[in-house]
Amino acid sequence: MRALIQRVAHARVEVDGATIGQTGPGLLILVCAMQGDTADDAEKLAAKIHKLRIFRDDAGKMNLALKDTGGGALVVSQFTLAADTRSGNRPGFSTAAPPDVGERLYLHFAHSLRGLGVPVETGQFGAEMAVHLLNDGPVTIWMDTATP
Numbered sequence: 001m002r003a004l005i006q007r008v009a010h011a012r013v014e015v016d017g018a019t020i021g022q023t024g025p026g027l028l029i030l031v032c033a034m035q036g037d038t039a040d041d042a043e044k045l046a047a048k049i050h051k052l053r054i055f056r057d058d059a060g061k062m063n064l065a066l067k068d069t070g071g072g073a074l075v076v077s078q079f080t081l082a083a084d085t086r087s088g089n090r091p092g093f094s095t096a097a098p099p100d101v102g103e104r105l106y107l108h109f110a111h112s113l114r115g116l117g118v119p120v121e122t123g124q125f126g127a128e129m130a131v132h133l134l135n136d137g138p139v140t141i142w143m144d145t146a147t148p
Helices: 039-051 099-115
Strands: 002-015 018-023 026-032 053-056 062-065 072-077 120-122 130-144
Touching: 002 039, 002 053, 002 072, 018 026, 018 072, 018 120, 026 039, 026 099, 039 099, 039 130, 072 099, 099 120
Parallel strands: 026 072, 072 120
Antiparallel strands: 002 018, 002 026, 002 130, 053 062
């Protein structure tokens, strides 16, 4: 699975002008299931993000994890993280998981993060969404379970 993680002061996602998910201080996590990904990948990614030390401690160093801050997460599906731009000018998305698998793993990821005690809200799989955020730092981290 792939994730683009942004440390945020706040974030929200809207569908048709209505807010369907939001978080205060914490993380905006854009998630994409790839071909061959499993529930185990979703669980490992959630556990890694939960422990990722990207929040400031009292000395101003990135030394705290989401689990330490009590912050929340807004999890939004984004199949475009599977973009292959190696040839031509139009990205290819054939490495993304099929929609039914992608949705199942996206929801499993969010459920796994909730199971670790993180307040989680989500976007709507497959919908046209408007994501609003105030990036904190800015801190943006790319993660891929296929990369060691």
